[in-house]
Amino acid sequence: MQMSGAQMVCEALIAEGVKTVFGYPGGAIMNVYDEIYKQDGFEHILNRHEQASVHAADGYARSTGEVGVAMVTSGPGFTNAVTGLATAYMDSIPMVVISGQVPLSLIGTDGFQEIDAVGISRPCTKHNYLVKSVKELPGILKEAFYIARSGRPGPVLVDIPKDITAEMGEFEYPKEISIPTYKPNYKGNERQIKKAADAIKKAKKPLLYIGGGAVLSDASELIRELAKKTEIPAVETLMARGVMGAKNPLLLGMLGMHGNYASNMAMSETDLVISLGARFDDRVTGKLSEFAKYADVIHVDIDPANIGKLVDVDYPIVGDISTVVQKLLLALEDVNTDNYRAWREILNRYDELHPQSYQDSDEVLKPQWVIERIGELLGEEAIITSDVGQHQMWAAQHYPFDRPRQWINSGGLGTMGFGLPAALGAKRGNPDKTVINITGDGSILMNVQELVTASEYRIPVINVILNNHFLGMVRQWQTFFYDKRYSETDLSYQPNFKALAEACGGIGFDVTTKAEFDAALKEAIEQEKVCFMNVAINRLENVLPMVPSGGALYNMLLEHKDQ
Amino acid sequence: MQKVRRVISVIVMNESSVLARVTSLFAGRGYNIDSLTVAPIPGSELSHITIVTKGSNKVIEQIIKQLHKLIPTLKVIEHEEMVEKEMVLIKFPIDENLSDIAALCSAYNGGIVNVGVDMVIAMASDEPVRIRHFIEAAQRYSPCEVVRGGVVAIER
Ligand SMILES: Cc1ncc(C[n+]2csc(CCOP(=O)(O)OP(=O)(O)O)c2C)c(N)n1
Numbered sequence: 001m002q003m004s005g006a007q008m009v010c011e012a013l014i015a016e017g018v019k020t021v022f023g024y025p026g027g028a029i030m031n032v033y034d035e036i037y038k039q040d041g042f043e044h045i046l047n048r049h050e051q052a053s054v055h056a057a058d059g060y061a062r063s064t065g066e067v068g069v070a071m072v073t074s075g076p077g078f079t080n081a082v083t084g085l086a087t088a089y090m091d092s093i094p095m096v097v098i099s100g101q102v103p104l105s106l107i108g109t110d111g112f113q114e115i116d117a118v119g120i121s122r123p124c125t126k127h128n129y130l131v132k133s134v135k136e137l138p139g140i141l142k143e144a145f146y147i148a149r150s151g152r153p154g155p156v157l158v159d160i161p162k163d164i165t166a167e168m169g170e171f172e173y174p175k176e177i178s179i180p181t182y183k184p185n186y187k188g189n190e191r192q193i194k195k196a197a198d199a200i201k202k203a204k205k206p207l208l209y210i211g212g213g214a215v216l217s218d219a220s221e222l223i224r225e226l227a228k229k230t231e232i233p234a235v236e237t238l239m240a241r242g243v244m245g246a247k248n249p250l251l252l253g254m255l256g257m258h259g260n261y262a263s264n265m266a267m268s269e270t271d272l273v274i275s276l277g278a279r280f281d282d283r284v285t286g287k288l289s290e291f292a293k294y295a296d297v298i299h300v301d302i303d304p305a306n307i308g309k310l311v312d313v314d315y316p317i318v319g320d321i322s323t324v325v326q327k328l329l330l331a332l333e334d335v336n337t338d339n340y341r342a343w344r345e346i347l348n349r350y351d352e353l354h355p356q357s358y359q360d361s362d363e364v365l366k367p368q369w370v371i372e373r374i375g376e377l378l379g380e381e382a383i384i385t386s387d388v389g390q391h392q393m394w395a396a397q398h399y400p401f402d403r404p405r406q407w408i409n410s411g412g413l414g415t416m417g418f419g420l421p422a423a424l425g426a427k428r429g430n431p432d433k434t435v436i437n438i439t440g441d442g443s444i445l446m447n448v449q450e451l452v453t454a455s456e457y458r459i460p461v462i463n464v465i466l467n468n469h470f471l472g473m474v475r476q477w478q479t480f481f482y483d484k485r486y487s488e489t490d491l492s493y494q495p496n497f498k499a500l501a502e503a504c505g506g507i508g509f510d511v512t513t514k515a516e517f518d519a520a521l522k523e524a525i526e527q528e529k530v531c532f533m534n535v536a537i538n539r540l541e542n543v544l545p546m547v548p549s550g551g552a553l554y555n556m557l558l559e560h561k562d563q
Numbered sequence: 564m565q566k567v568r569r570v571i572s573v574i575v576m577n578e579s580s581v582l583a584r585v586t587s588l589f590a591g592r593g594y595n596i597d598s599l600t601v602a603p604i605p606g607s608e609l610s611h612i613t614i615v616t617k618g619s620n621k622v623i624e625q626i627i628k629q630l631h632k633l634i635p636t637l638k639v640i641e642h643e644e645m646v647e648k649e650m651v652l653i654k655f656p657i658d659e660n661l662s663d664i665a666a667l668c669s670a671y672n673g674g675i676v677n678v679g680v681d682m683v684i685a686m687a688s689d690e691p692v693r694i695r696h697f698i699e700a701a702q703r704y705s706p707c708e709v710v711r712g713g714v715v716a717i718e719r
Contacts, residue, residue: 122583122587123591127634132579147634182634305625305629305632
């Protein structure tokens with residue numbers, strides 16, 4: 001069928017089953033917005049900043065498993081979107097971002113709002129395209145979605161010059177697609193899997209090390225089955241919270257810089273690491289030469305480049321986590337769970353010795369209490385997003401995550417300002433769930449304009465601001481490592497958060513006691529409006545345990561005198 | 564960690580910005596490029612890029628995997644057994660000893676390829692190590708300009 005490039009974009013989105021597009025218009029993308037106006041195949045949500053559009057699409061993708069879609073104009077629209085692309089790229093989130101570009105004839109002339117979008121986004125996209133003719137547009141859109149969601153997922157940018165969205169062309173959306181140079185391997189090598197299974201059977205102290213790839217691969221059920229069958233204990237990375245389920249007796253907790261004692265000790269003493277979709281990030285490993293020093297390593301990952309990048313691997317398996325775990329299960333039919341009993345007992349003792357805990361108080365609210373309380377009241381029912389800082393780590397440590405895709409945070413890039421827009425996306429994708437953004441008084445201001453978006457579209461996300469009047473995580477480092485020189489981290493000067501929420505059409509609460517917290521949360525849920533809960537917490541609370549950066553995992557600070 | 568020299572061939576789809584993808588990968592991840600050549604493969608939609616790089620074995624392994632990961636990359640060949648050649652052009656003042664220069668060039672599969680009013684241009688093509696020797700030897704004849712072509716390689 002003959003149609004304009006702009007129509008093609010809309011038709012392709014509909015053909016891909018896209019229900020929600022997050023975006024912001026401008027000159028170079030106006031032709032597409034004109035077609036959006038005319039169609040009713042998908043809804044468009046007008047965020048109030050392009051960064052928020054991309055984070056919202058990202059939150060939508062993380063919470064639903066579908067490809068998130070954002071749309072922005074050229075120049076500043078695109079550069080605003082870059083942080084969103086980089087955030088999604090670092091966490092391998094499937095996303096397609098469509099950006100307008102100046103007309104072909106103006107490219108290279110420093111035209112108005114011209115910027116080299118494919119050049120800028122090359123290091124923070126899985127792939128990107130500058131469309132050079134309307135003929136190639138349908139194929140490129142198809143490829144973009146396919147590349148975004150297949151293999152190791154990631155964001156793909158399609159940059160479309162304005163004249164191409166105006167030009168007429170033949171639209172036939174490809175049904176099938178094959179890119180000869182791009183063939184992700186899902187299967188996993190049978191021989192390697194067999195060898196890995198043998199190694200597991202021989203091990204005395206094996207450990208499941210579960211990463212974000214397990215979420216992306218929807219492997220939670222299978223991994224729980226693997227743990228149950230083998231009775232091998234498990235640790236999760238920040239990105240994998242929820243995969244094992246908080247109540248799972250085999251889950252030791254989160255490992256890494258703010259991991260709990262048992263998890264970090266397990267990694268330090270294990271004789272066989274079974275890595276499922278984790279990538280040995282420096283925030284997880286601490287000092288590399290001390291990391292899992294006594295262990296052989298089985299590394300399952302869909303991206304061969306992750307394998308052997310940081311840690312030498314004895315059993316490399318390139319493949320999809322679900323597929324490989326399924327095969328491992330078969331190969332482990334005759335596993336003897338008694339082999340690991342002594343090991344489990346050691347780890348249980350570690351956990352009894354130093355459980356994940358905190359000192360509660362009657363005088364001041366503790367952030368950990370707030371998070372545990374949300375967990376008690378909402379548990380599995382809620383989706384929790386977060387920003388970046390202490391609140392993020394407390395949430396990861398203390399919320400009882402029971403299922404994958406319940407915990408949404410920027411792990412790889414660590415983007416402050418992610419939480420609120422991601423919550424919007426998550427709520428749009430999961431209207432029946434309560435969506436709570438656990439945030440800090442610093443982070444929340446980085447995309448605070450999204451209060452307006454939330455109000456306009458009636459997206460009632462609840463923002464729990466753990467307010468310590470500090471850029472808390474940076475302040476914590478200054479306390480520990482910079483002799484308390486609090487350089488530029490004091491946030492005593494604050495907006496009136498309650499009034500701010502109200503000014504944008506939402507509701508606000510100032511909370512200083514446990515009773516007030518319970519009452520405010522109840523009301524927030526009932527009112528179904530975007531909400532700020534400004535929760536005054538202990539100013540100098542620290543995130544513990546902590547492995548000082550560059551230190552070995554087993555050298556954790558378990559307490560601090562200022563606590 | 565000990566650095567090794569490696570020649571890597573990358574076969575890529577011949578599309579716009581593919582070379583930028585390859586080079587920005589090296590720049591962004593801090594890998595070395597000693598030499599890089601690229602040209603289309605006749606009768607196909609592919610290009611052949613030859614890269615000479617240096618790095619520890621771990622880095623080389625990452626380079627290869629990261630190159631593989633680029634969507635337009637069809638194949639990455641790390642040469643163990645291969646024939647490597649490089650070409651060089653050198654400009655000499657015409658009052659140098661031209662017969663000596665010609666003799667030197669012919670020892671390196673080359674010769675004098677252009678004679679101007681006050682310059683001659685000489686060419687040599689040989690293994691990269693020998694090209695280095697050739698350039699050293701040429702210093703005797705006060706070369707005004709040296710242009711190396713970069714390494715091309717093919718599996719034996
Ligand atoms: C965009 C961005 N800028 C800077 C940082 C560095 N950073 C990491 S945590 C943090 C403090 C966050 O403060 P707040 O949001 O109040 O959370 P808290 O740590 O107090 O819980 C900063 C500045 C970052 N991660 N992202």
